[in-house]
Amino acid sequence: MISSALNSWFVANARDLPWRRDGFGAWGILVSEFMLQQTPVNRVIPRLEEWLTRWPTPASLAAVPPSEAVRAWSSLGYPRRALWLHAAAVQITQLHDGVVPSDLNDLLALTGIGDYTARAVAAFAYGHRHPVVDTNTRRVIARAIAGVGEPSPPSRGRDLDAMGALLPQSAQEAALFNAAIMELGAVVCTSRRPHCAVCPIRDDCAWRAADYPEYTGTRKTVQKKFAGSDRQVRGLIMAELRSTHRSVTDADIATLWSDAAQLRRALASLVADGLAIPADDGYTLPT
DNA sequence: AAACCGTGGTT
DNA sequence: TAACCAAGGTT
Numbered sequence: 474m475i476s477s478a479l480n481s482w483f484v485a486n487a488r489d490l491p492w493r494r495d496g497f498g499a500w501g502i503l504v505s506e507f508m509l510q511q512t513p514v515n516r517v518i519p520r521l522e523e524w525l526t527r528w529p530t531p532a533s534l535a536a537v538p539p540s541e542a543v544r545a546w547s548s549l550g551y552p553r554r555a556l557w558l559h560a561a562a563v564q565i566t567q568l569h570d571g572v573v574p575s576d577l578n579d580l581l582a583l584t585g586i587g588d589y590t591a592r593a594v595a596a597f598a599y600g601h602r603h604p605v606v607d608t609n610t611r612r613v614i615a616r617a618i619a620g621v622g623e624p625s626p627p628s629r630g631r632d633l634d635a636m637g638a639l640l641p642q643s644a645q646e647a648a649l650f651n652a653a654i655m656e657l658g659a660v661v662c663t664s665r666r667p668h669c670a671v672c673p674i675r676d677d678c679a680w681r682a683a684d685y686p687e688y689t690g691t692r693k694t695v696q697k698k699f700a701g702s703d704r705q706v707r708g709l710i711m712a713e714l715r716s717t718h719r720s721v722t723d724a725d726i727a728t729l730w731s732d733a734a735q736l737r738r739a740l741a742s743l744v745a746d747g748l749a750i751p752a753d754d755g756y757t758l759p760t
Numbered sequence: 761a762a763a764c765c766g767t768g769g770t771t
Numbered sequence: 772t773a774a775c776c777a778a779g780g781t782t
Contacts, residue, residue, distance in 0.1 A: 509778040516768075517778090550766030550777095557780085587780045607778045627779095655778060664776065665771075694762075696775075708766055746765090 475617060475674045476641050476650045482673035483653035488660070491518060492597070493652075499573035499598035501525050506590045507558045512549050514659075520549055532571045534562040540758035543748065544715050552711050553746055556759070557585025575599040588629060596651050602644040604636035605651040609658025614639070616662060620679030622688035623664075706730050706739035714749060714758050722755040 487493065492505040504524055508517040524545055528534035534542065539559045546555035561583040565573055573594065574580055580591035588606075595601040608624075614635050615624035639654075640647045661668045669675055680686070699705055709729045713721050730736045740756070743749035749756045 506778065511765090511777055511779055512767080513769075513777050548767060550768085551779090553765070554780085585780065589779060593778070605778090608776095609778070659778075697764085698773090699766075699768095700773095702766095704764080704766060711766085742765090 475677050476639055476646070476653075478674050478677070479653040479657060480641075480646060480649045483649065483656055487652070487656060488514075490514065491521060499575075499594065500529070500531055502598040503561075503573050503590075503594050504558065506593050507554055507561075507585060508549060510554060510590070511551060516549065520545070520547055528562075530571060531562040531565040531573065534559060535566040538760040539747075540760050543711075543758050547715070548712070552748055554585060556747060560584040561586065573598065575601065577603065588633075593651075596648045600644055600648050602640065602647040603651075604633050604640055605655070606632045606636050607655055607658075609655045609662075610636060610651075612664060613654050613658045613662045616667075616680035617674055617678045620683045620686070621690065622680060622686065623690070623693075625690050626693060703735065703739050703742065706732075706735055707743055710736075710739060710743060711748065714756065720752045720755040720757045725755065 491497065492502050501521075505517065505521055508521055508524075527545065528537075539556055542555045542559040543552055546552055549555075564583050565571060569579070574583075575595055575598070577591050577595055580586050580594055581588070586594075592603045592605040593607075596603050596605050611624040611627065611632060614632075615621050618635065618639075636651075636654075639650070641650055657672070657674075661672050669678075669681060672678065675681055706729070710721075710726060713725060713729060726736060726740065727733070730739075740749060744751060744756075747759055750759050
């Protein structure tokens with residue numbers, strides 16, 4: 474029973490993270506989950522605390538223009554998430570009386586919330602019994618249960634079934650286990666150099682039992698190079714937009730990157746995303 | 761459903 | 772140093 478072993482280990486070894494504090498609240502947990510989508514814990518914590526001090530409720534965020542959310546997002550990356558979080562706050566305010574919903578389908582209907590985030594909020598904020606599957610969970614299951622070094626590409630049904638099969642019956646133990654297996658993947662059963670010597674389930678690990686076979690399945694698609702990419706150029710334009718409260722002119726933008734065609738392409742995609750708004754004299758953040 | 765979307769620390 | 776990787780979501 475890896476769930477009881479992992480839960481005991483987690484109770485004794487969990488990192489002291491803000492969203493694990495007593496009474497952190499559903500809104501704080503929702504904000505943290507948005508920020509943690511592909512951004513490391515250590516970079517999230519300071520932005521999260523600023524954010525919640527300034528906007529302690531969904532309604533307080535919904536009351537300001539999206540530009541303020543994008544600015545406060547700072548350099549967390551993927552600024553569309555700031556826009557989506559603001560949109561979710563508006564939806565929560567208008568559709569749910571300002572209360573973060575606890576129902577999976579209600580959560581999934583919010584902008585920027587997918588399977589992982591909906592389940593994380595329902596489980597961690599409300600204690601509901603749902604399998605929660607993130608990249609850490611998938612890696613631990615691949616190793617400890619399936620005996621392979623890496624998870625195969627994500628498959629919603631398979632992943633939820635695999636986690637569901639391990640989930641304790643009681644909602645409280647289940648919520649703890651969802652967090653515990655993620656934590657194990659984050660700090661012990663890491664992607665590159667797993668710390669098997671200190672793993673609380675090493676004696677139950679199928680990968681270790683098979684003497685750590687090399688992964689032979691489908692590799693996940695490699696991330697495209699960032700340097701010189703459209704993503705880099707978008708990032709430069711966004712930093713410029715965030716840096717001022719007046720509009721950014723074409724001349725300003727031209728100084729950011731030498732390839733004019735790529736600059737145009739990046740700017741057009743930001744406009745399409747609603748992150749840059751054409752104005753008389755240039756571009757602004759969405760107000 | 762594969763590709764796209766930021767940023768910065770680690771190896 | 773270049774590649775890898777990070778509590779995903781959307782199209």
